[in-house]
Amino acid sequence: MPTQPAGQASPSEITPHRHRRVAESFGVDPERYDRTRPPYPDAMVERIVAAAPGPGVLDVGCGTGTAARQFQAAGCAVLGVEPDARMAGFARRSGVEVEVATFEEWDPAGRTFDAVVAGTAWHWVDPVAGAAKAARVLRPGGRLALFWHVFELPPAVAEAFAEAFRQVVPDSPFTVDPRAMRSAVDGYQPLFDNASGGVREVGGFDEPRQWRFDWERTYTRDEWLDQLPTGGTLTGLSPDALEHILEGVGAAVDAMGGAFTMPYATVVVTAARSGAT
Template identity: 85%
Template sequence: MPTQPAGQAPPSDPAPHRHRRMAESFGVDAERYDRTRPSYPDAMVERIAATAPGPGVLDVGCGTGTAARQFQAAGCTVLGVEPDARMADFARRSGVEVEVAAFEAWDPAGRTFDAVVAGTAWHWVDPVEGAAKAARVLRPGGRLALFWHVFDLPPALAGAFTEAYRQVMPDSPFTIDPRAPRSAMDGYRPLFDKAADGVREVGGFDEPERWRFDWERSYTRDEWLDQLPTSGALTTLPPDGLARVLEGAGAAVDAMGGVFTMSYATVVVTAARTGEAGPA
């Protein structure tokens, strides 16, 4: 579920959660988002569910309900919190209970949960405020699990996308830095570190861990171009700019024979709620 320019490291901006316009732009085409974004590894869902003390899950930034439905299928009872009413409406139609709010402002109304999860969403949450809210709503032993897909596009495809995006939005805070690390995993490590540091800062959790799940998916030209408009870098582009980016990406896939295989790693930053007093 890429939210940055496809195949590149996440934005270098130290506080992406402040870019509310982009954070709440994904509902512009909720049906496409749900149709094209990859789901999460079943092994990941099963491990999170198995290490939580019970079945009650709070899904932060649940979007169209992709992860929520997977946790439901694993036997969990899920409540989603989503700031975009369009995404929340789609999730409700797919069978997920959702409340519309930014997580930091959401009122739990005394409710507690066995797990708080966030799929490709925690970078839109203030890492300290979010961890403090999670600590307040988790039962002792409850699990906080924050996860992202990380992937590296084939170099030719990444280069074509980068060049097209730079031409269309050279002043964007999410414009790709040519000095950025070549490995997407290297680029994501500061994001993982920031999430873990937020957990450590608020207290009430054991030491954060990282779990990794590797998998692959093949894309045709049409499948990849169908997904691209759902990325955070593109949801706010005007139609002509989006068309230029898709043209460049499509030409690159054509040059590769019209199909390519993407290697994904889904990384989880996770910690268990201790019995100690957390933030008030």
């Protein structure tokens, strides 16, 4: 869900990578995170693999290993980098090799890769330092591919969430705008622009482009309420505050018949390494 610190002059100034407490809060329940977060479109994985010069993939902020396992299934050799040891432990148990570090501080130890990918994670990385590190570890012609799921909540569900969040966290440094939650790609475009801007500033890449993959998923009330606590705005809430939000959102879904179909767009910001490091 698009969120931004209160008082920002412009959405383009969003700097989520500075909010480390939120960035490293997802490991509170890695089993739920892995169970409920949707995988990435197979067509996206196939396109990234086809655009890379070889099978060596570095997965930045690999979390529980969702994307890493998909790239492994596509024939890639994947190394994950993940700052949260709890998430990294889950990924290892699922068959992914992971090193625990933030990407900015991670030591590649001379290793290079054919692709650097990040699934719903690059906004937690400094866009300039991250692009510089990616340029350092990518082989010439290597592919940088940063991707996010973007979804459009039904208006009633978005508004119920925003209202319940305001009630339980009135002094939150983040705001939740139900209009942004319904405008999907427009709401996330500042994050895409930040990623592209970091790549341009560092140099050594061709011009960043966006690839888009549209799909949809139907959620029952219980399925959506199971996923909802994995969002960054909720991982640090007290049990009572979380329960209040789940009750409000659950009532909205019940009023829609107990289920809804969510349109998704998975958007990739991508660029190729243009020369030798």
